[in-house]
Amino acid sequence: MNCMDFFHIVDSRDVNRLSAAERDACEAHAAACRHCAPHWVAFARLAEIPVPSMPREVLVRSEAIAATESRSASKRMAAGRVVVIGAIVALAAAATMVWRMSAEPSPAATGFVPAVGESEPISPEPAPVLVPNVDGRVAGIPRAELPMDTVPRYSVRVMPLEHEVQDPASREPVGDFYAALVAELRKVRGLTLQTAPGTEIADYVLTVTAMETAKDSSGQVTFGPPDDEAIKYVVMGSGAIAIHVDTPKLVAGMLGGDGAGRESAGLIVSGGYRSNDSWPVELKVESGKGGGVRSVFPVSARAATNARQCSVPGGSSSLECMLPEQLAANQVEMLRLRVFPLDPSIPQRLAARLRDASLSPAERNGALNDLIEIQETRRGSQLESDSIQAMVEHVSAQPSERRAQAWGELGRISHPDLVAPLIEALRSDSNKEARIRVLSILEASHLDDPVVRGAIEEAESRDPDEVVRAAAHRALYGGAEWRDLVMANLSLSNLSYRERLDPLLSGLSGGTAVQLRDLDQLLQDPVAVQSLVNLVRSHLHDADEAETTARVLGLLRRADDPLVFDLFIDVIRGSSQPSGMRVAASAVPWVMDRREDPRVRESLESASPVLRETLEQMQLPDPVSRQPALP
């Protein structure tokens, strides 16, 4: 019996009706397989606990309920008849009055009831959304691409612009941005816009805040007061805009509420964009009664691509400048992609872009990333099979050298329709790196699927490459054999530098928790550490191998060993040599962790100025200019 047979029984058979032979086989397999053992405990031992027979009280109570409910139903029917008769009389009277008055039809009679706060329902046949196609990621949605009943409906309240900018030249583009944002929102199908004061609770509340700005002597715009939760746009040379999005409905749904609004979970939800390097978008969930933060949801880590900063006169930004209208269009597109209920036309359009051979690779990759983000940021299987199929086709068609990376990107999402293509890639992708990457995705996300385990078992026994077989073996049974293979290759001096390191580097390409655990176990072996250090040291100044050396140093950082310490000191000292900086860059995090160590500081004195500058930018005091510490 193998794992697949075992899981077939555990998933499909009635444990109480297994034959003695089947039960024995399962017991034997579970005893030998650490993966399957816990499942047997849950499956068999739990089933062995007897269920007490049903007390007679259950029957008595249920019969009483049936009798009571039957009587209640009869009473409700009788009462209902009275109400219906009354209603007919009232309706007849009302109809008579209406006929006599012959007045203008009321708004209700026309089928249009204005919402409180002068809501603006979107027209059933909206004009095409002509969104400027900035950086190839945004495109117009054709008219009537989908019937209106498939488009999600929701309301957005746009709060009045909070304009703190005093500089007249800056105020104008901020105002333009705000006006353009409102105009763009009006075009979104299914979206009811609320702009006037009112009491109706919108699904989303959008506030645009233009923060106070100032220019320094060089013309560089600075933003104040510092706010970690605000995105800072520069629009047409100056001015800064922060956007905050409140999304009660979305997060109520995430919390398991009914998604009907605030009352479902009693929440006030606020969100913002943070302005650190990765520009993450977060939704912060707070208790409606001031109970503090409940949770924070990452919405996106790619907002920066939609929110480019413009070059400012005298400023140093090299990013493309964007008109306020373009910025607004992109923001609305971003909100539709990441925040608002998903319009099914969006993934369809993105899938079409993925398949459009006339587009550039960058444009198609942008569509792929957007689809990945839709799946990543929205719970459940939002994407249709066709979108997944388009993504798989795109990734499979990538050049061999990029395929592993492309699979890795696709591996960020989990979707049932991805399992089969991943298994197929594991079986037939000609690129070893791609197969290893796919293996790590399957291992990390789908190892609980018996079909996936079967495929990994197949790779373990049949893959033509030894490293893939070892990786599969490690996924199934743990890291001992992988470590043996790493050690064996390190000792083979007839192989090239890269070949000797291949099992190590390939086996860690996924960066999964299991892989890192195996690496840590490897680095606890002094023999392994010594072999690695000796090998790396012999190629420390080999410019052709700088990339490989840097990768190994990145792994060795995790080892707490004097040999590794000495190696890094040599790396720092050698950073001023040709190609040394590439290798030394991988030592920066190691240096940051040991910046107070005298030996590290001393080695930095002979380090490359570029390395010192890098460390300085990372707030490590320059050891040369710094006064020596007192004893």
Place this chain on the structure above:
Amino acid sequence: MPESGTAQFNSLVRPHLETLYRVAWRLVRNRADAQDLVQDTCVAACRNLKDLAATESPLRWLLRVQQNRFIDGARRRTKSPVVEVEDGADEALWISELPDPEQLLQQSQNEQLLERAFLLLDAMQRTLLGLRIEGYDLSEIEAITGIDRRLLRKRLYRARLNLARRLAEQTEDAARRRTGSKP
């Protein structure tokens, strides 16, 4: 008419009471709560006899209602002011409702630990394991819970693993209590 309602109940619900009780007991592991759960299901059934009569499989319909009642009940118990939201967040539901002492005395210690571990699982995991152990296969559980089969297989996998993990914790705790050592 009362007679027809009672008659429908007798034909559609009564034959499945034993099964409902068995599954309910699997979920809550004590007699009183199992009875309450079955009772709630009966109330829902009596109020929707028309729907129940129209369904192909009354038992499946009843089990689905019972599952929803169980999960809703568990969810109501977790409406605390602060909840960290993550996958499978509704953990530790009904954990105060351990088997009554009389029952516990009759069970072996291993069974007690296993039951305690089971009661620490979230409501959905308990539902899936309970149905599976009662012999329902994936297609039947899919029909009862409405969870896609591929997802179901994964959830069952996680539920079993979780149970094993909880059991290991319970066993360690018990060993510590016996030896008087601190965690």
